[in-house]
């Protein structure tokens with residue numbers, strides 16, 4: 500992994516590029532180019548991170564060859580309703596999957612059932628919904644434009660076409676409006692209340708959601724894809740003990756391989772497992788399960804807690820520096836690894852700032868802001884996260900310096916827009 504200056508103390512990339520080159524020089528060249536892009540850029544995309552060579556090695560191991568449809572057979576499996584594989588030769592992957600499940604229960608200090616097979620966060624949500632809902636059932640989730648995820652009910656996603664979606668909103672300060680949640684829950688009687696976000700900077704009040712869900716007899720599901728690393732380290736309150744189902748990705752703040760996990764109250768174990776296999780997936784990605792296990796081992800180390808704490812400190816410092824320079828940070832700050840800059844008053848869009856940052860080696864993404872006036876393709880905001888660069892060793896002062904580099908880009912854009920306006 501490369502450090503803050505782009506120095507790599509491992510020859511891992513070189514090794515794999517050499518192997519690829521033997522078969523496809525073109526693919527090798529693209530991998531090498533991407534490696535250099537990542538090495539030389541300041542990565543601020545809130546959903547990304549760098550995983551260790553150990554995780555990458557697990558994901559590139561011989562386990563990728565093994566078919567293992569079904570679930571481990573061994574008698575030590577505590578909660579799995581659906582036992583047994585449809586293939587022979589699964590003794591090692593059985594042990595691996597069980598070990599992986601046990602590790603993740605330890606990471607989140609929970610005795611919930613866990614399914615480690617979902618190929619991604621969206622797959623995890625698909626199966627989670629399927630385990631407790633019928634098509635046409637009503638779900639209540641955070642709208643995409645206010646920080647939710649596509650899978651939380653967007654019309655262009657399965658969630659919006661299979662289910663009757665009601666959305667709750669954020670208040671005028673950009674915070675989840677618990678009054679609105681309760682009002683809509685009482686009015687629409689959803690079968691499932693969902694929280695979790697892709698672009699939300701504040702602590703989510705899981706106990707308050709759970710209480711509303713209880714009041715209206717709804718299932719309560721938490722999608723902690725973005726904040727799972729913080730939850731594991733105690734830097735964000737846990738949903739365990741409140742939610743019936745918890746889903747996550749493993750590649751964001753958790754810093755593992757691309758993939759998903761589903762946790763559920765043990766009485767839902769069988770339903771969750773069948774919703775993953777055979778309902779929505781075939782054979783598990785055994786190599787990715789190995790990567791998830793290595794990721795969990797890393798998450799159990801004391802350094803992981805230090806890392807997650809630093810992610811938050813860095814994010815607070817970065818948001819603070821922008822605020823000091825007069826920028827509008829949605830909700831006025833951040834409690835986690837991410838925040839949104841609100842550019843509604845600027846002449847340029849989030850898309851234009853994203854492109855201009857790309858040119859100077861700063862990677863971030865455009866994002867809608869609450870009360871968005873531009874289209875979702877243009878947007879009036881950018882989303883900024885500190886998880887990747889914290890992995891590379893950035894501290895508060897480094898992030899404050901990044902804020903000033905982005906400010907320079909903004910000043911240039913303002914000057915450009917002013918010049919364009921003068922020409923007209």
Ligand SMILES: *Cc1c(COP(=O)(O)O)cnc(C)c1O
Pocket residue numbers: 546618619620621622624647648650695696697722723724725748758
């Ligand atoms: C990233 C994300 C997902 C989906 O993850 P994929 O692995 O890209 O499918 C789901 N929910 C939330 C809240 C996310 O931020």
